Amino acid sequence: MAKSQIDYSGAPPYLAVVDGRELPLRAMASSEQAPVALTPLQTRVTREILTLVRRDDLALGDRLAESVLAERIGTSRTPVNVALHHLVTLGVVYYDTNRGFFMAKSAREVTDVASQFFDEPEEPLYLKIAADRLARRLPDVVSEADLMRQYEVSRSALRRVLSLMQEEGWLERQVGHGWQFMPMIDSVEAYEESYLFRAAIEPTGILSPTFSANRVELEALKRRQQFIVDGGYLTMNSIELFEANSEFHETIAKWSGNRFIAQSVRRMDRLRRLVEYRQAKARKPRQGQALEHLAILEAIAGQDLLKAAALLRDHIEGARRAKVHAQEVFEA
Incomplete structure (x- = not known):
């Protein structure tokens, strides 16, 4: 322009x-x-x-x-x-x-x-706790008092972050003031498992008898992915790229008409958000991912759902092979 x-x-x-x-x-x-x-x-x-x-x-x-x-x-x-x-x-x-x-x-x-x-995280405390948990520096069960001392924060600031983590499925409140960390994508093995799970359910959503693409949302997704292909990937930061990717996958899952598929994809995105942010900063942004997204959307627009499902499965498998070897994202 x-x-x-x-x-x-x-x-x-x-x-x-x-x-x-x-x-x-x-x-x-x-x-x-x-x-x-x-x-x-x-x-x-x-x-x-x-x-x-x-x-x-x-x-x-x-x-x-x-x-x-x-x-x-x-x-x-x-x-x-x-x-x-x-x-x-x-x-x-x-x-x-x-x-x-x-x-x-x-x-x-x-x-x-x-x-x-x-450039600066919205909530530094959130990233500190998440990074320490990924590095296994925090036990499975933690108390608010211990966390307040460790991170030198007020109870109100800590609870705001813990509540956010609870919403994203990282934590579960225990009796009293304790918090239990839930299973996370905190290892290369867990990261690969998350991709295998997605490869199993996301293409299935497209082949669901209740699948129905919203035309307005479809055109909006195509426009946004095209922007990335046309050079947006050069200026968009890791957070923006991840959120654009999440929107693509979660919208298609929603079109499945299956609430469990939609909820599962949304939860997986929440669990992998921190890992993806850290990994994206370590690799050069690529437009190939957006090109694959566009091909899937074109197949859906053309009502060729078998092709769309196959492309989506190949897309997720390709991402798994490219990313699971980046073990440095789990290093402290």
Whole structure:
């Protein structure tokens, strides 16, 4: 996409013509406002918005509806509103009082801003505990008191992280203040087992008699995967690439119409998230994965479900062979 050309001639005093479209001048001046500090929740929502913007490959002037963003992120409109106003101060978004929020530049031009939100982990304590568990430095059962001393954090901060891990299936609360770690992908053997499990159930979902692809979601997935192929993989960070991959697999599992397949795929994605983040940082991003995704989607669009299932099985098997040898992801 060529860089946008701004033309002020012939436009009203309060408008600029950008690529033939009239935009408020406040969009051009938004970066002059001083950014404010965000809470952890607002930071996460801002990161999610940037991920969606880049995944959808939005263009300059595209609208960002608060209600839609809140639904896709899974939060209320309040933190979304704060996050959007913060993006206004960073020059990514502009706000029109009567019409709402719009992109002040294309998604392909916000790489530098996005990197600010992905360079540092959203919750360092979460990563510390997870990394220590993967390295087997934490026992199967832990107490809140011991964890508070070990990581020098308050009980409220610790419980927030433990609750998140519980939601993702890593932990189970015991009687009293104890927590039990659940089986995790914490070894090369477990990592390979997870791929063998996925290779067994995901293609089966496509061949399920209740399988039905949502056309709107299908076109959206194709557009996002095409963006990665067209060069997005060069600028997207490991978190964005993993989430785009998860969305692809979880959406197809949902189309199966089988709640157990959909739940299993979603749970597997949660369990492998940390390992994938660490491994992705150690390898060069590739567009081959997105090309394989597109081939599977094309087969589904053409109603050739036998081919789609075979391609998906080959895709998962190929990923297993390529990744299970990277044992360094489990080293401390």
